[in-house]
Amino acid sequence: MKILTPSYFVDYEMIDSGNYKKLERFGNFILSRPEPQAVWDPQLFDKEWNSRLHAEFVRDKANPEKGIWSLKDSMKEQWFVAYKFNNLNLRFRLGLSSFKHVGLFPEQAPNWNYIYEKVSQMETAKPKVLNLFAYTGGASIAARAAGAEVVHVDSVKQVISWARENMEASELTDVRWVVEDALKFVKREVKRGNKYNGIILDPPAYGRGPDGERWIIEEHLNEILKLCAELLDPKEHFYILNLYAIGFSAVIVETLIHRIYGDVKNLEIGELVVEDSFRKKLPLSIYGRFSNV
Structure with missing residues (x-):
């Protein structure tokens, strides 16, 4: 791990x-x-x-x-903050919300690096990346900065507007914004036969779609992961699953990935952690990711 x-x-x-x-x-x-x-x-x-x-x-x-x-x-x-890693240069507009959030999860920075590197290494001329439960778009703009065609899906219109601000602040364009329930969108993409070179999922423990659809992670996670398996391009791909739900463990993520995707290449399982200035480590999410690039 x-x-x-x-x-x-x-x-x-x-x-x-x-x-x-x-x-x-x-x-x-x-x-x-x-x-x-x-x-x-x-x-x-x-x-x-x-x-x-x-x-x-x-x-x-x-x-x-x-x-x-x-x-x-x-x-x-x-206010704005900047993030730089090698050739990846991002800017984020932050704000004070009534839910304690500021529009950014800094522990996700290692995933932004991973996304940028994987897209940059692909031989596909214009890799397609799907970001589900995409919030204010750190992963989306990292993929776009590397040249991917990005579909950003979130159920909250105001959050989509915030993500657009971050894209523009990072001097990027042409992300496709989709205000929709993630599970409903994925089902429709499967029917259409679409494929993506990168899939990113960052689902909440509980949420609602724009038309009142209920998302409960214990009930729907396995279903959406199986559908995403049908969307992942077998030739060239990367995949990230990130979970904040307390009660889930990295072992659950590992088991889900093996059960649905089989023996994938370059599988990483672990935790995203922030260490304070006194070296106390605070675990904030668990993740699983793999790539054949």
Whole structure:
């Protein structure tokens, strides 16, 4: 099992973690956000932690899934950060959401590198890449930066607009945006006989499509993975499955991939982890990926 961290992300660092929170720097701003897996003690005392803050997310007691941001006067509600790795140059517009998110999952940077490298190595003239549950598009724009034809699927129109901003900020064009339930879209693509050289899935534990379709990961993950197997081009491909759902393990990802795709080449299974400045490692997602490139 491999442990991957965002080693080249100059505009991001996790300063400290603990007491179910994390202290992070995104560009010039330092944020405190809830983190249920930071079960240890923080290194910094409360006074020092709070003195560094530009913004802190405070959960709503009536609805713990939402909350409000407490801001200092110097804090902006929107700002940009950059990510550079070899020839990959991306820019992201960040913002403070009512769900504690800022529009970016920095631990995904190793997957952006992987996508860019795999697309760049392909002999196919214009590789086709499908990004499902694509959120604000870090994976999509990494694939597009390498020259892929990208289909970006998400069920939330506002999130698609955010992803478009990130594409434009990265000086890229021509991603195909699809506002639709991912499972419904994949079923239709299978019927059409379409094939993709790259497939990326980053499904939530629970969600809803634009027409009220329910996504429950325990009920639908196996189905969508089997459908994606029919979409993956056998000649030249890469594949990434990333899961944030607490309760799933890397062993589940490995078993699913072997059961559906067989003995694939260059399979990697592991965790995406961010290490704070005091060397405490915070696991944030599990992944499985493979490629015949």
